[in-house]
Amino acid sequence: MSNLSEHYSPTTGKRLGLLIIIMVAIGGVVSTFWAKNRWWFPPVASQHGVDVDRLVTITFIVTGFVFVLVHLVLGIFVWRYAAAREERAIYWHDHRTLELTYTLVPAAILLTLISMGAVTWARVHSPVPPQALRIDVLAQQFAWTFRYPGPDGTFGRTEVRFVSRDNPRGMDPADPAGRDDIISREMHIVVNEPAVALIHSRDVLHSFFLPNFRVKQDAVPGMTTQFWFTPTREGRYELACAELCGVGHYIMRGQVVVESKNAFETWLAGQTH
Amino acid sequence: MTVTHDHAHAEHKQSWITKYVFSQDHKIIGIQYLLTSFVMAAIGGVLAMLIRMQLGFPTWNFYWAQWLFPGGFSGNQMKPDFYLAVVTMHGTIMIFFVLTTALSGGFGNFLIPLTIGARDMAFPFLNMLSYWLYPPAIVILLASFLVTGGAAAAGWTAYPPLSALRNAVPGSHMGQTLWLMSLALLILAFLFGSLNYITTVLQLRARGMSMGRLPLVTWAQFLTAILMLLAFPVLLAAAIMLLFDRHLGTSFFVPSGLMIGGQLVTHQGGNPLLWQHLFWFLGHPEVYVLILPPMGIVSEVLSNNGRKPIFGYPFMVGSMVAIMFLSFLVWGHHMFTSGMHPLVGTAFMVTTLIIAVPSAIKVFNWLATLWGAKIRFTSAMLFAIGFVSLFVTGGLTGIFLASPAVDIYFQDTFFVVAHFHFVMASASLFGLFAGTYHWFPKMFGRMMNERLGKIHFWLTFIGIYATFFPMHFAGTAGMMRRIFSTGQYEFLRHLSGLNIFISLAAFGLGIAQLIFAYNFIASWIRGPKAERNPWKSNTLEWQAETPPPHGNWGAHLPEVNRWPYDYSVPGAKDDFIPQTAPQVPAVAGAAVDDTEGSPPKP
Incomplete structure (x- = not known):
């Protein structure tokens, strides 16, 4: 059979971990800041546009933070747990508190975004001013x-x-x-x-x-x-x-x-x- | 489910035709679906290259493309109507004829009976019919390139009146009719398949295989089948209505008072928004049809190669069930700027952001699965890890689009193109690759070349990010989808450098897939023989012979004694315990207990 142990490769783990952290997490953020000066929103020229842009910025910050965090964690785990160690993986498959936490925290963040989005959307589609x-x-x-x-x-x-x-x-x-x-x-x-x-x-x-x-x-x-x-x-x-x-x-x-x-x-x- | 099926074991001689062509064996049908999908992927991929040629290098001379599509060019320059046909066919082929067919038709067929310990599908003949509707659908679809006016050009969403009125766009001549007929056939294939999957999972599970012991990959296929069964008939009905509008003079989607090319249109009384509602009532569940099976595949591959149980099995199943239900309630987020009432938009924003919660749970559970694992970097594992990254990136940009006020700007720009190419297209493609590398030994009895598999992964992972990440910037700058050229607009003129970069990355990504094609074919012909359980996996399919014979299990059906994720159980002899292994009292407690509390140190 093909030798399974060859797949326990700390080098591959380090490479992939580094790639995820450097190319995706850091590269994503750096290229976005770089693009900000080149390929970005055309200058805003309307009243509600300012509100929309603010909502975009907030969403950028929230999603950007999660993007970097998740990729850092993924990269580090891939690096760290690729070690050609003797002992087995841990037998651990349930933790209600942890799971409830990462159910409720994203739900709370999303609810906040929903509320903010609903306010801006309602303002954009408010009744047309009579003098328009x-x-x-x-x-x-x-x-x-x-x-x-x-x-x-x-x-x-x-x-x-x-x-x-x-x-x-x-x-x-x-x-x-x-x-x-x-x-x-x-x-x-x-x-x-x-x-x-x-x-x-x-x-x-x-x-x-x-x-x-x-x-x-x-x-x-x-x-x-x-x-x-x-x-x-x-x-x-x-x-x-x-x-x-x-x-x-x-x-x-x-x-x-x-x-x-x-x-x-x-x-x-x-x-x- | 505990009924035995010994009749299936009876040996009966089969001719080559009934064994490999008009086969009723779920494994052959699965492989047929998978291989045909790969052929279609090559065609869809070539079309993608044509799109990027036009957007990156509009003035260049691409001889091979002109040789391939002589009608699509004039004076070395691609024609705009051909460009629209290419965009439409790329989307249609990749979504329906590659990802749906490969993931549900291919892996669903191959894996469902094997992972539940059945001898075959519940309705093998229906299963054969399902596959054999697929090649005619392909022939009809591709024939549309040859008819007057060329292939359909109204986008994969086929919005009327563009798709309903002959003179609206060249592709709306015969091409659109063929497109609708082809899709209708393929939908029937999907319906036959999903009926089969649901019945098989509910009725033919081996003794001891309770729903709570189903591998996640099988759960995913089961829930996907329910989605398909409920969503696709709506598109089938809509497609037939549109055919009626086009040929029988009805007006479901075309209002009165229209004029095309100076000529009055005789239709009256229809509404174009009706199509959008019907289309997206399928269209949104469809993207989950494309992502649930990869979620299942990735859960399997991560757990097996991490040598660690999947984290939070009940939450994983629960979140897939939640996604399945919610996916029927979010279609309106494709229509925020369509003219739908703004209050309806608010409602769809709420459901859309709620569906992000079960998706987030799955991502965190995959991360928790990796924590304290002992990772084995097979090619399948690399693609599974890549899937998590792509799904996160694409999922997060979805949060922008879910907010209607923000979507006003991003709707119909390249931001949307970037978003769905991450979360739906690339992520599910990575699921498809992970599944192929992982189950290839069981399908063909040979191992794929791991070295080539890894090179394929590195190039593809980098290529995907290099191609689709910068598309967000094009969209942020306002570049619209489906435009033949940006040259008309001053506000898009500075994007040519960006588009050249994206095109070069896309070409690299496309070429890298040749490595996979070579590896697949070469390994099939002369790869090293695979043993029964090369990945030391727990699930039932790996307990069958490699490749499994007709009827899968020999004289006796397997009996299931435990869940599929007993990897690295403390005190056990090996770091895996197959589902068929009897419960030994000493290990049993540790194996099935849902132990609460702080995790042990890795």
Whole structure:
């Protein structure tokens, strides 16, 4: 038979223990800190985004601690108990107190995370402020268009049967509310004022992803989904499609401009109806 | 369960065909499942290389890939629709056609009757049918690469309307139909298998093999079978509904008022979210279908090679039962940003974080099993230890995704890809490798080459971390899943170096698997003969001949007298006591007592 004793190899144990500690535990932490300066979250630019980022940081600290601890223990055990010693392994297979401890401690930590997560989630999805700027977002293969209700504050009815070259949005010509609607290829919003995206799709699933604003909401054909947020920094930002939507999924990019109230009004006034 | 099954012992001559091809012997069927899965793993692996080629080196000229898939390239450049087909097929093949089939079909079939002391499965003919639905499913799936529009391209999740409407994506032509038919066949195979496993474990256990004496690997297979039996029919129903939507004009998943490519869609009244609920009602239990069997395998391998009883057997079984129940209540965490009501999201967050508790118990119990052990570093043991590391890493990133507010950002990014490739794909692959190295001698009567096994382990373990750990960073930077190229976005432009690194690591990881393939084939042909119990194991399968004959046990069924983890019992002659060994009064107390108190010094 193959010699079983050759597998009692302290060298292999030391190698594996070291690999787990150096590559996984230390390597994981070092590479994460290294990545922090290179490949990390795009700068946050919304109010709730700050809360989300805080939750991410807390989760990072908790999971990072457990990650290092468990791998240290694993590495040390693998190193330590690989010894080619004479005596047998210990016969030990039950310890209720120990097991209850490592049932209840993770449960307590997870409950804390649940509570914190629930609070942030509830805040993100709190009722839309009445003064929020309403933007009707239409996703279709493979572009985004945005509609503002115009001076009357009401969106006109749209229907897919009205869609034509001159009426890409499918506005109902009989609906007077639609006459002053403004349609744009760019999304403009006002800094420090809430905006709500009312999201539609005309063909397949898409996802309205604003990385800087920590916003993501699927566009679902047949229903309106919504997400409200308050941008906090002026600038030009990217909008991406995050749900597989077909061959052009990777080019379904949009632009978001956050600007002052004045600049926004000027832009809006310059748009054709 | 105490009924004897002596009829099975009757010698009857079998032709080569009934013995090795249309076999009703659970061992042959298990090996058939395992070998076919390895072939599929090679195909799925090649597809993974294509994905990484495109993401790491989009402008390079890969002649072998163009030779292999002439339709997928134009002017040396991969086509975006082909890329989506590759991504879809990689996921589908690896999840359903490799990991499910190898772990449940392969190890479930081979191990269940042997570890419980049965002569075969309860329904051998059904078992044969189960396997023989698998090759046709493969043929149908792979044929889809050849039809107009190419293979399905809506992702392994096949979300409608993309998967329901022909013009939505090229793969939604014939490819998607074949995908659904192939999956439906395979689901039937899984259902036949799981019915068999449940009945066999409940009805055919040898005398003395109480449920409390089942090895954890068998417990895991039993609970997985229950999961499969309850979850897969839902996907089968959904797949049939989607086929109806595609071909018979129903509208389960497609609402009214849609327009694709300038043409009105005639469907009305459906809801795309319905598919997501049905899909993930299977889809989430499915990831536990992929991880419970490795948990069982790893428990077995750690205990056997640590020469130490598994720590906390009742908690290990209890946590698997808890995982099984809870896994039916967490599917909504895939849908936090889908448009589902936010309150439902909160509920799913709670269930999802609760399911982390039994997973944590298992990890700590494995660590406690190693404490004071006398570790034997077989290749199987290396992979089992690697499994623990991968499962921990992937499990922890799951805590981010379980929190819906955090998931808003991470959903559908490479962070998710990294997460499930650790906790589900790599971890269960490590379980598969650990199981293969461990039970190969029993399956084929020969030993695998341990030296090659170890080289395979080092390269694979390092390769997995080098490939999938940096993917977290790509996801943190916001890189979306399933995008053909990052070039369109300014905020992703700085990721090209990172993606090149990931691709190189993935190529290395892929090449390292050739060592395993060589070792497997060469050892099968001319490995040293294995003895009956090469690992000095307690469980029943190692008391059978190597390889076990038809009917497994000769004239008399084994009788079980103790639990499977009597390793290093103080005062015993050897450091293992097989389950069949009679209880000797002096040792019996020490062997079955659940002694409470502080552990002895190692």
